[in-house]
Amino acid sequence: MTRKKKRLVMVLGAMAALGIGAGLVGYALRENIALFKSPTEIAQEKIPEGRRFRIGGLVEDHSVVRGPDGVTVSFRVTDGVASVPVSYRGILPDLFREGQGVVAMGALDGSGTFKASEILAKHDERYMPPEVVKALKASGKWQEGASK
Numbered sequence: 001m002t003r004k005k006k007r008l009v010m011v012l013g014a015m016a017a018l019g020i021g022a023g024l025v026g027y028a029l030r031e032n033i034a035l036f037k038s039p040t041e042i043a044q045e046k047i048p049e050g051r052r053f054r055i056g057g058l059v060e061d062h063s064v065v066r067g068p069d070g071v072t073v074s075f076r077v078t079d080g081v082a083s084v085p086v087s088y089r090g091i092l093p094d095l096f097r098e099g100q101g102v103v104a105m106g107a108l109d110g111s112g113t114f115k116a117s118e119i120l121a122k123h124d125e126r127y128m129p130p131e132v133v134k135a136l137k138a139s140g141k142w143q144e145g146a147s148k
Contacts, residue, residue: 038135042108043082049110055084056103057135064098077102077114080139086114093121 001009036054037047047053060076060083067073071090075098076083086104096102096119106116 036103038079038138039077039082039084040079040135040139042084042114047108050107052105052107054103054105055086055114056101057083059096059098059100059102061098077104079135084114085112086116088116088119090119092119095121097121 036056037045039055039057042055055077057077057079060078063074063076063083065074072087073089073092074085074087076085078084086106088104088106100121103120104114104116105118105120106114109115
């Protein structure tokens with residue numbers, strides 16, 4: 001075997017090893033990747049039960065219902081076009097309230113309710129997650145200058 005062929009075999013072997021390594025890392029991380037969906041996208045798509053993703057929008061006015069145990073909360077997230085019922089068991093962020101931006105991590109159950117495992121509320125008047133802003137702009141509910 002000539003030097004050129006040995007070098008070519010080594011380069012191809014290294015590239016194959018890197019490709020396999022990248023594939024294994026992607027396979028291992030697939031459970032931790034959570035895509036963002038707006039309520040309108042959820043209404044339009046058939047999302048399988050149990051698939052984890054993030055939902056974002058505004059907490060719909062007059063939709064927050066607190067359970068008798070004090071830690072279960074149900075509410076609706078809307079982007080102005082569609083809304084999705086959300087159920088969460090845990091302590092809500094201090095800034096969580098109706099009409100404010102929220103991002104929730106979780107999955108849909110069989111009844112179409114989003115079972116949240118984590119709730120994030122916008123942390124000041126100038127910030128809202130870019131995905132939520134995009135969804136609100138698309139629905140026409142975004143007020144320029146209200147948040148950035």
